[in-house]
Amino acid sequence: MPYDIGGSAVRDKKEINIYIGNQIRIARERAGLTQAQFGEIVSLGTKNVSDIERGVAGITVSTLKRICEKLSISSDSIIFGSQGKNDVAYLAGRLERLPPQQFSAVETFLNQVFELFTRLEDLPYKK
Template sequence: MQEKKEINLEIGARIKAEREKAGLTQERFSELIGLGTKSVSAFERGTVGISFTTLKKICHVLSVSSDSILFGKCGESPNDVSELAARLERLSPEEYAIARDIIFKLLEAFSLQK
């Protein structure tokens, strides 16, 4: 069994919290960052560390800053448009098409009200 380093435990816990906040399963998250589910499970449990490349992918997929993952700083949260874009990227092509149509119809309805 691998020794768990405190820093890996902290980073892993932050990644898991952000992943769950984003509504992603480990399986879907692993697909989005290009790793296996065993790797995701291992770094979330703190048994392994993550590379800089993996950190960049994680931050992109979760729409969070590297500071929030590495140091727990939450002052740099993304704006609503960035968060919406990140969530849309995680959808399947079919889900994306449905969401896009709904968003455009809402925007059209709002513009008609003015």
């Protein structure tokens, strides 16, 4: 039975499209991108992005790969969700996938932030 038009096969496909679309929307929003900006960097039209995020349209593996590369996230986070992982694991995964030059810039920035926090801890606070 290749296609069960009225049955669970279609329903399951729609549910997975809705789930994956929602995960893509969450990842896009976490990256601070509008649908138009996101569409531009992943080579999709704004309508296509909207359709994918609402589960109206599914995506191909190549589109999923492109999305994950551009957002520096794993396909597991799109397909399986966060599964209760904390933000540290999410950030570590994103850092892992950055190109070396971008990773170096983030590392320098974070080291400066940590140094600032250390200095602030040494200041006397008034209560």
